[in-house]
């Protein structure tokens with residue numbers, strides 16, 4: 001085993017900045033990262049063992065204990081529950097004979113929960129040894145577990161047909177569906193990739209490219225909405241040994257999956273966008289940082305990059321432009337939502353725990369390896385190609401004044417046709433619901449857990465940076481759903497799990513608020529609790545990154561828009577009840593010391 | 603008008619907060635002029651003998667007796683103040699909250715390296731003893747608390763200013779040094 005570890009570390013030139021790759025390879029080849037492996041690699045990388053361990057402990061998909069020859073990660077997003085996750089979970093537990101969170105005694109099967117894997121339009125879904133299984137049913141689960149027990153190879157476990165679109169290609173061979181339901185400028189088939197690099201860039205200076213980007217008024221598609229042209233300009237002006245272009249494909253916000261679809265159907269457009277960004281900022285190197293949940297796309301994406309290198313769209317003196325050298329590598333994450341936050345992403349890219357950095361300095365000044373870096377969402381890069389192709393002016397005819405262009409929405413939940421829809425900004429929620437066939441809608445979660453939960457009286461609102469800003473996640477909840485119990489608690493627990501733990505606000509207040517919510521759900525709530533929840537949420541504002549700053553949103557927005565759901569649960573005859581119960585809280589200690597609890601009730 | 607009545611108690615605390623109260627130095631004489639003490643370790647009155655205006659609570663609740671005392675304070679005092687980190691957050695005693703109570707008891711009476719004489723592994727289980735809670739609770743999770751004075755212990759001046767404000771009804775001075783903790 002020691003040899004395997006050595007080979008892996010050497011494959012990455014014993015470079016500790018590549019610790020993520022090293023750990024992923026070890027996890028995949030050994031099934032876990034053993035103490036001996038840690039000792040060996042720490043010595044080779046000239047790191048302390050504690051430093052290696054802290055990176056390992058940060059990521060959901062790394063483990064210092066074996067996770068089974070077959071490792072099942074079952075998605076636990078609210079939409080998975082709506083489509084029968086409980087029954088799937090039960091079927092796995094029953095046929096494997098272990099509860100979730102454990103590995104069978106013979107080390108064959110491990111069952112684990114995992115946060116939204118980006119398959120909300122085809123739930124319930126699970127990842128087994130990097131293969132995504134969608135639309136699971138209890139029958140299929142029993143079959144799959146039976147085949148695991150027979151030691152069958154992964155290819156045989158799958159009985160389903162391949163998904164639509166490019167999921168069929170030999171290098172993908174995946175049962176995942178793209179479910180493209182509406183096309184616009186990005187998803188349309190009327191652009192031949194490479195046109196901009198070959199025909200446009202030779203006629204444009206980098207400054208021209210940035211000018212067109214600024215003129216288009218495009219804002220980042222990852223959620224925060226920073227003007228892209230400006231970001232590129234800042235980076236071009238910043239001094240550094242090298243300049244980097246990073247594409248953020250972490251796509252961790254529960255309910256979004258459009259980056260998966262763009263990377264499946266239009267990867268060339270994204271890579272072309274990265275290259276043209278490289279041209280604009282004077283960049284040398286690009287990295288696609290992609291979540292580990294999408295590991296099944298590895299070979300496919302690498303093939304696309306290789307094809308583009310062969311076609312002269314990546315490499316040296318691209319398109320005959322002297323000194324335009326640009327290439328892209330793929331970096332996988334290992335299961336951490338916060339790594340989608342740009343500075344946490346950089347930390348992860350450097351092989352460390354994905355803890356957000358203090359800002360300033362911003363990545364455009366000091367980013368990857370301390371050099372000027374732009375980080376943009378997958379969709380932003382894809383859109384940039386169409387902007388440079390047709391000009392910034394052309395782009396402004398789509399969408400609204402403050403939100404130009406199109407937006408790709410990931411729509412899931414209670415509707416007839418979940419999937420990916422490309423619409424012009426300015427679309428209203430009512431039309432969206434009619435478009436996807438959603439009837440009897442109780443609520444829509446716009447922008448994922450960190451966004452807002454709105455009810456019918458706000459369905460006239462429009463999608464755009466000045467009204468309902470969104471990275472594209474839209475989860476629809478029908479009348480039959482219990483919003484507080486099934487949605488809000490789920491989202492709060494998501495944030496609790498995913499907090500990096502640096503800020504005491506984010507680490508603690510999420511717990512405190514969730515406990516209060518659960519107390520209310522248990523029928524122990526009083527009027528003051530609602531006031532507390534609202535007041536206490538403000539404590540999260542000074543957190544270091546967007547995760548903590550928005551972590552109270554599930555409660556704050558449901559409290560604002562669905563206050564009656566809370567009020568119905570409150571005790572009317574009490575003004576104080578913290579849910580403390582003396583009898584149950586002394587039970588454990590009395591049992592242990594062997595005494596019968598006595599209470600003198602006054 | 604009769605003097606305002608004050609009661610104090612130390613639950614799962616170290617008495618440091620009471621020490622801090624005594625740290626108001628010679629102002630203690632003024633305080634005695636201003637207020638009357640009822641149940642409190644300071645005058646050693648063990649039970650409430652009259653309705654109380656202000657109850658100061660040091661320490662959180664780690665056992666059934668703490669809970670009883672705290673509840674009796676709530677019943678007998680108009681205003682309750684959580685005094686110090688232990689009362690507000692559980693404080694040092696709450697470090698055990700991440701460890702199951704069984705493990706804590708085992709470590710204390712059987713397994714710990716300093717346990718030498720308990721050959722028979724006897725556990726304290728007399729009915730006279732308070733029963734341990736599963737974890738240490740801050741006071742406001744048991745009864746309603748009206749005010750919180752942070753610090754470990756809260757500075758004597760803070761306690762003094764708070765008492766003066768409560769007694770006189772004037773707003774409390776909260777300069778930056780008083781609310782900044784790091």
Ligand SMILES: Cc1cc2nc3c(=O)[nH]c(=O)nc-3n(C[C@H](O)[C@H](O)[C@H](O)COP(=O)(O)O)c2cc1C
Nearest residue numbers: 220221222248250251252340341342376377380546
């Ligand atoms: C907790 C957290 C998670 C994020 N996850 C993502 C993500 O998965 N993908 C993404 O593009 N941006 C994500 N962002 C936003 C990024 O920090 C950054 O703003 C974005 O990648 C910039 O690209 P854009 O300007 O093209 O949107 C996240 C932000 C936070 C605070």
Ligand code: SF4
Nearest residue numbers: 500502503506545548
């Ligand atoms: S807000 Fe939360 S996730 Fe962000 S840096 Fe602070 S602790 Fe980490």
Ligand code: SF4
Nearest residue numbers: 615616618686687688
């Ligand atoms: S807050 Fe500090 S001084 Fe007061 S009881 Fe607790 S440990 Fe002692």
Ligand code: FES
Nearest residue numbers: 615616617618621
């Ligand atoms: S050790 Fe108990 S008060 Fe100091």
